[in-house]
Amino acid sequence: MLNFNHLWLVFHYELRRQVGRRGYLFMTLGIPLIAFVLLFGYKVITDMNAANAPQEQQAQQDDGANFAQAIRSAGYVDFSGLFPAPGANSILTRYDDETAARAALEAGTIDAYYIISADYLESGEVTMVLPSMEFGAMVTGDAPIEQLIFDTLGADINPALLLRLRTPTSTVIEVDTARATQDGDSVERNFGADFGMVYIFALALMLGVFTTNGYLMQSVIDEKESRLIEILISSIRPTELLAGKILALGLLGLLQIVVWLGALIGLAATAQQLGITGTFLNNLALPWATLPLILLFFVLGYLFFAAAYGMIGALSNSMQEGPQYAVIFTLPAAIPLYFIGLFIDAPNDTLAVVLSLVPITAPMAMVQRLVITAVPALEIIISVLLLLALDIFMMWMAGKLFRVQSLLAGQLPKLRDIPKLLRG
Incomplete structure (x- = not known):
C-alpha cells in the first residue's frame, strides 16, 4: 500500500521545484504574452496601412490618368x-x-x-x-x-x-465548405479556423505532455546522478516516489493547458473588441461540448508518457541516454501531426479513425478530430478503453522497473535483463 504522507511530500516538493523552472514559466506564461504582443502589433500595422491607403489609391489614380494621357x-x-x-x-x-x-x-x-x-x-x-x-x-x-x-x-x-x-470569364471561386456531422447534417467550415484549431490543440497537447514528462525524466536522472536517490529510497518506496512525481507534473501540465486555453479565449475576445480581421481568430469556435473529452485524452496521454518517461529515467544514467530512448515513444505519438491536412479535410477518414484508436497515437489523433467534427461515441469509448488499458500496463511496468535495483544500478540494463526485472 502507498503511504500517502510520503506521496504528498514528494508531490509538494516536485510541485514547488518544477513550477519555478524558467522553461516552464516561459512555456506557460511567456508564449501567451508573446501572442498578445503579436496581436496588438498586427493591429497597429493594419491601422497604419489603412491610414496610408487613401493616399496610395489617389497616387494610383493619378498614375492611371497619366498613363491614359500618354x-x-x-x-x-x-x-x-x-x-x-x-x-x-x-x-x-x-x-x-x-x-x-x-x-x-x-x-x-x-x-x-x-x-x-x-x-x-x-x-x-x-x-x-x-x-x-x-x-x-x-x-x-x-x-x-x-x-x-x-x-x-x-x-x-x-x-x-x-x-x-x-471578357470571357467572370470567375467566382467557391469552395465546398461543408462537412458531415454525426447526424448526417452539414455545417459550414472555415479552413483557416479549422487549421488553427487543430494545430493549436495538437501542439498544446504535444508540448504539455512531452514537456512535463521530460521534466519527470530529468528529475529522476538528476537525482540518480547526484546520489540523492539513495537517500530518498531509504525513506520512501520507489512507487511512492514515482507516483508523487507523476501527480505533481501532471497538475502542472493541466495548469499549462488551462492557461493556454484561457489565453486563446482572451485573444479571440481581444481581436473582436479591437475589430481585427483577417486572422483565424475571427472564425474561431471553441469546442466547448467536447472540451471535457479533450482534457480526458490529455490526462490519459500524460499517464502513458509519464510511465514511459519514468521507466526511461529509472533505467538511464545520464541525460544523454534518456532522450535517445524517449524517441521510441515520442516519434510514433507525433504521427497524427504529420497528417494534419487529412484530419482537417476528412476527419472521419479510415486513417484518421485508425490513428485515433491506436493507443500510442490516440491522444493527439482523437483531439485533432474532436475539435472539428462529431466523433461517433463508440469510437470514443473504444479509444478511451484501449488507452486506459495501455496506461495500466505501462504503470505496472513502471512500478516494476522503478525499483531499488533499477534506481541504484550503475549501468543501463540490456534488453534481455528487462524481463527479469519485471518478474522480480
Whole structure:
C-alpha cells in the first residue's frame, strides 16, 4: 500500500521545484504574452496601412490618368490589308508606309505608331514604335490598336457575344465548405479556423505532455546522478516516489493547458473588441461540448508518457541516454501531426479513425478530430478503453522497473535483463 504522507511530500516538493523552472514559466506564461504582443502589433500595422491607403489609391489614380494621357494620337501601318482607315472620332491615323508614319512621329503629329505584320492572322504580331522610353505609353500604349483590331474583326459578330469575348470569364471561386456531422447534417467550415484549431490543440497537447514528462525524466536522472536517490529510497518506496512525481507534473501540465486555453479565449475576445480581421481568430469556435473529452485524452496521454518517461529515467544514467530512448515513444505519438491536412479535410477518414484508436497515437489523433467534427461515441469509448488499458500496463511496468535495483544500478540494463526485472 502507498503511504500517502510520503506521496504528498514528494508531490509538494516536485510541485514547488518544477513550477519555478524558467522553461516552464516561459512555456506557460511567456508564449501567451508573446501572442498578445503579436496581436496588438498586427493591429497597429493594419491601422497604419489603412491610414496610408487613401493616399496610395489617389497616387494610383493619378498614375492611371497619366498613363491614359500618354498616347493622345497614334498612327498605324497595315501590311496585312485587313484594317481600313478608322472613323473620324478615332485617335488613330492610317499611313501607307512606315516612312510616312515615322515622319509624323518626328514632327510630333502623333505620339506613337504601330506596324501590323503581313501575317497578322497567323502570328498576331504588332510592333509599337515610340519616340522615347515612356513608361505610361509602354503600359497602356497597345489599347488603341487593340480596339481597332477588335472592332474591325468583330464587325459582323453580335455585340453581346463580342462583349463576352472581350471578357470571357467572370470567375467566382467557391469552395465546398461543408462537412458531415454525426447526424448526417452539414455545417459550414472555415479552413483557416479549422487549421488553427487543430494545430493549436495538437501542439498544446504535444508540448504539455512531452514537456512535463521530460521534466519527470530529468528529475529522476538528476537525482540518480547526484546520489540523492539513495537517500530518498531509504525513506520512501520507489512507487511512492514515482507516483508523487507523476501527480505533481501532471497538475502542472493541466495548469499549462488551462492557461493556454484561457489565453486563446482572451485573444479571440481581444481581436473582436479591437475589430481585427483577417486572422483565424475571427472564425474561431471553441469546442466547448467536447472540451471535457479533450482534457480526458490529455490526462490519459500524460499517464502513458509519464510511465514511459519514468521507466526511461529509472533505467538511464545520464541525460544523454534518456532522450535517445524517449524517441521510441515520442516519434510514433507525433504521427497524427504529420497528417494534419487529412484530419482537417476528412476527419472521419479510415486513417484518421485508425490513428485515433491506436493507443500510442490516440491522444493527439482523437483531439485533432474532436475539435472539428462529431466523433461517433463508440469510437470514443473504444479509444478511451484501449488507452486506459495501455496506461495500466505501462504503470505496472513502471512500478516494476522503478525499483531499488533499477534506481541504484550503475549501468543501463540490456534488453534481455528487462524481463527479469519485471518478474522480480
